[in-house]
Amino acid sequence: MQRRHDIDALRVIAFSLLILYHSAMVHVADWDFHIKSTYQAEWLQYPMIALNRWRMPLLFMISGIALGLAGIEGRRWRFAGTRSLRLLLPLAFGMLVVVPPQTFFQVVTQYGYTGGFAHFYALYLGHGLCRAGHCLLTPTWNHLWYLAYLLPYTLLLLATVPLLRWLRERLGNAEPTPLSAALLLALPILWLLCVRFWLAPRFPETHALFDDWVVHAESLPLFLLGYVLSTCAGFWRWACRLRWRMLGVALAAIGVELGLRWLGHHPPAGPMPDWASRVPWNTIERIARATYTWTALLALFGWSRALLDRPFRWLPYCSEAVFSWYILHQTLIVALAGWLIPMRLGAGVEATLVVSGTIAGCLLLHEGLIRRTGWLRPLFGLKALPRTAAPRPLPHPVP
Template sequence: MTTTIDTRRYDLDWLRTLAFGLLILYHIGMYYVADWGWHIKSDVTSTALQDLMILTNPWRMSLIFFISAMALALAQQHSAKFTLLGLRTNRLLVPLLCGMFIVVVPQVYFEALSQQLIEPGYLSFWWQYINPNTALLPEHHSPIGLLTWNHLWFIPYLWCYSAIVLLVAPLLNTLANRLQRVPGSIALLAAMVTLIGAWYFLRQAYPSSHALLDDWYNHAKYFSVFIAGYLFALQANWWQNVISARRWFLTAAVICYSLIIADSNGWFDSIPASFGESVSGRLIVGVVLALNHWGWILALIGYAGRYLNRRTNIIDKDGKLLHYSNTAILPWYMLHQSLIIVFAVWLKALALPVGIEAVLLIVLTCAGCWAGYELVKRFWLSRWLFGLKVKLPILTTATQPLPDNTP
C-alpha cells in the first residue's frame, strides 16, 4: 500500500499561490528586460533585471506542473479518475476557450499596433481575430488564423498531462508502491538524468514554442516533472526527507544559479569554445542546469512543508487570504498578462520615471485582477467561463415554485 498524506496539504496551496504571484511579477519584468522578446517593450530596459529573472526562469513553470501533479495524485485517492478528468476538462478547457476568444485579444492587438502592422480599432481587429479565414496578418497565422492562447499555454498542457496520467493511473500507482523500497536519492538521480537527456537531445532541435503539437523539448521537461510530482506525492518518506534536506537543496540551487549568472556575464569566456561544444562540456552544463532546476523545486517544497503546512500563519492569521487565493487564482492567471499590456501602454504615454511606472504597473495589474475576479464571481456564466465552481440558476414557474433548498 502506498504511503500517502490524507490531511489537506496547505503547503501546496501556499506554493501554488506564491508561484502564480511570482508569475505575475515575472511577466511585468518581461516588459523591462533588455534581450528577451515580448509583446511590447518599455523604452527603458534593464540587463540586471534579466539576471534576476534568470533566477526563476528555468524552474518556475516546472514547479507549477509539479504541484499540480501532486494535487492530482492526492485527489485521485478520494475521487474516481473519470470524475477528476471531467472536472479538469470543465475547469481548464472552457476557460482556455474563453481566454483565446476574449482575454488574450489585447495582447495580440497592442503587439501588432506597436509594430504598426494594423490600424487602430479594437472591435474591428477582434472581429478579424476570431475569423479563422481572416486575411489580416497572414505571417502570424496558425491553423486557426490569428487565434492564440499566448500565456495560457499552461492550461492545454496541464489538461493533456492530467488526462494521460489519469488514464494510466493504475500503472503509476503500482509503480509508486514499488518505489517504496527505492531511496529518494536514486529517484532524484533518475529525474536529473531525464532532464539532462531532454536538454541534451531535444533543446536545440525543438526550441520552446508552447504550440503543444511540436513542443517536444518542453513536453520532455514538463511531462517528466508532472510524472515526478505524481509519484512524489505518494511517497511520504521522500516528502519528509526533502523537508529535512531543504537547506542542502537550497545551497545546491544557489551555487548552480551563481554559475549560470557567471556564464551569462562572460566569466567563462576564456574556456575554449570547442570544450563547450564537446560531449563532456555539454554534459557538465546539463548537470548544472538539472541540479539548479531540481534544487530550487525541492528546496521550495521542503521549506513550504516545514513552515507553510497550516491554514493560518503569521502572514494569514485567519486563513482568509489562502481561501481567497485558492478560488481566485485561475481568473487572476487568465487576466494578468492582458492587464499588464493594457496598463503598460497607458503608462508609457505618461512618460513617468521608470521606477514609479513599474510600481504603478504592479499595483494596477493586481487591482485589475482583483476587480476582474470580483466581477467574474458574481454571475454563473462568467464563473463557468473562468473555471470557478458553478451553481446553475434555478428556473421557477409562477404556479409551481420550487423549494429554496432544491439542489
Template sequence: MPPSAPSSTRRYDLDWIRVGAFGLLILYHVGLVYGVYGWHVHSVHTFEWMREAILITNPWRLTLLFLVSGAALRFMTFRRSPREVARARFARLVPPLLFGAVILVPIQSWIEAMDKAGWPSGLAGFAAWMVHEFSWSGLADGVPVNHLWFIVYIAAYSVVTVLLWRRPGLIDQMGAWLEKALAGPRVLILPILYLIAIRILLFPWFGVTNILHWDWYNHALSLGAFVFGFCIVGRETIWRDMERYRWVALGLAAVALPVMMAQVW
C-alpha cells in the same frame, strides 16, 4: 503497498507553493516588460541587468507548477471514477480557456499589434483586429491562446495521466518504484541527472515551442513533472526526503543560478 486515500483531500503546503509560484510568474512577466528579451510589449525604460535577473526563477517555476498540478489531479482521483475526474477537469479548464482565448488574448495581441505594427487604435481598430484573429485566415494560424498554452498542456497531460491511472495497478507500481529509487540523497541526484539528459538529448533539437504537437523537450520536462507529482501523492518517504534535503537543494541552487546568470551575461 499502495498509498491509501488520505482522510483530507487537501494539502495546504501545495496550495501555498502554487500561490507562491504564480506570484513569481506575475513578477517574471512584469520583468520582461522592462527587459531586453523579445517580448509582446516593452517599456521605454529597459534595463540590461534584467536579462540575468529574470533567470532566477526561469529554470524551475513552471516545472514546479506542473508537479503541483499533477499532485492536485491525484487528489481528485480519490473517491471518484475516471469519468467523474474527466468531467471535473473539463469543468475547471475549458471555460477559462475559452474565455481567455476569446476575450483576454485578443486584447493582449491587439495591444502588441498597435505597439509593433501600427495597428489602428480605438473601438474600430479592435473590432477589425477581432475579425482578423477569428477569420478563416487568422484561425489557419491556430487558435490564439498565447500564455494560455499552460492550460492546454494541463488538459492534455490530465488526459494522458488519467489513461495511465485507468490501467490497474500501474500508478501504484510507478509510485513504489519512485519511492525506492529516490530514497535518501537520490531524491536530488536522479532528477538532476534526468534534467541533464533531456537538456542534452532533446533541447538542441526541439527547444521550447509551446506548440503541443512539437514540443518534445518541454513534454519530457513538464509531463514528467506532472506524472511525477501524480505518482508521489501518499508516498510519504519521498516527501520526507524532499523536506530533509531541501537545504542541500537550496545550496545547489545558490551556486548553480549565479553560474547560469554569468554564462548569459
C-alpha cells in the same frame, strides 16, 4: 481529498510570481514579449532566468501532486469529464475574450496597425494577422498555454493510473534509502540534462502543444512524478530534512549558470588562456541548469513543508482566486503597459504602475465581478456556487 496546506500555499505563491515575471518581461532587454517598454535593462535577465528555471516545472509538479491528493483513482473517468470541462471553458473564453487585447496592443506597437479594436477583432477571429512579413496565428492562447497542456497531461495520467499507483505503493511511506535517495536526486537531473543536450538544440520552445517537444519532455515527467510522490510521506520528510542542503546546491548551481552567462556576454579583455579554451563551458552551464532546476524544486518543497503546512486564514480565499488572477493578469499587464509607455514616466514609475495596476485590476475584477456572478465563475475556472451559498468575504488579519 487530502488537504495539504503547504501545496495550496506554494501554488498561490507560484502563480503570484507570474505577475512579477510577466511585468518584468515588458522591461527586460533582448527578450521578446507582446509589448516592450522604451526603458529596458539587461540586468533583469539574471533574476528572470533564476525564476524561469523552476516556475513552470513547479506548477506542473503541483498539478500532479494535486491529482494524487484528490483520490481520483475510483472515479477517474468521471473526473476526466469534469476536469476537461473545467480546463476547456476558461481556455476557450480566454482565447476569445481575455487574450485579444494582448494581441491588439502587440500588432499596434510591433506591426504598426492603425485600425480600431472592432476591425482588429474580426481579423483576430479570421485567418490571422500579417504585416511586413511577420504573421500571428489567431485566435491564440498566449499565457494560457498551461491550460492547453494540462488537459492532455491529465488524460494521460488518468489512463496510466494503475502503473503510477503501483509505483507509488512501491515507494511507500518510509524515507528513501541511500540508494533510492541517490536515484531520486540524480535521475531527474540526468533526464533534464538529456533534454538540454539532445532536444533543446533541435526543437525550439513554441508553446503550441503539438510540436513543443522540449517543454513536453521537461513538464510531463514532472507532472507524473508529482502524482507518484504526492502521498509518499517519506519523501516529504526527506525533502524537509534536506531543505538546507538542497538550497545550498541550488544557489551554487544557479551561480555557476548565471556567472558563465555573464562572462559570455562580457568576456574579459585580452586573450583567453589555453586551459580556458579547452574547458567545455557550454556543457558545464547545462549541467548547472539541470542541477538547479531539480534541487530548487526539492528545496521549495522542503521549505514549504516546514513553513507553510498550516491553515492560514488567507489560504482558502487565495486558492480560489488564483485561477482567475492567472487568466486576467497578462492582459492587464499588456494593456497598462500600452497605455503608460507613451507617457514616458520613467522606468521605476512605469514598472510600479504596471505591477500595482495589475494587482488592483485582478483584485477588483475577481472580487467585484467574477466570484459573485454565477455564469462567469466556470469561465474563470471557479466551481459553481451552491444555490444557498454566498461568496466568502475577503480575509481579515488575525487580531
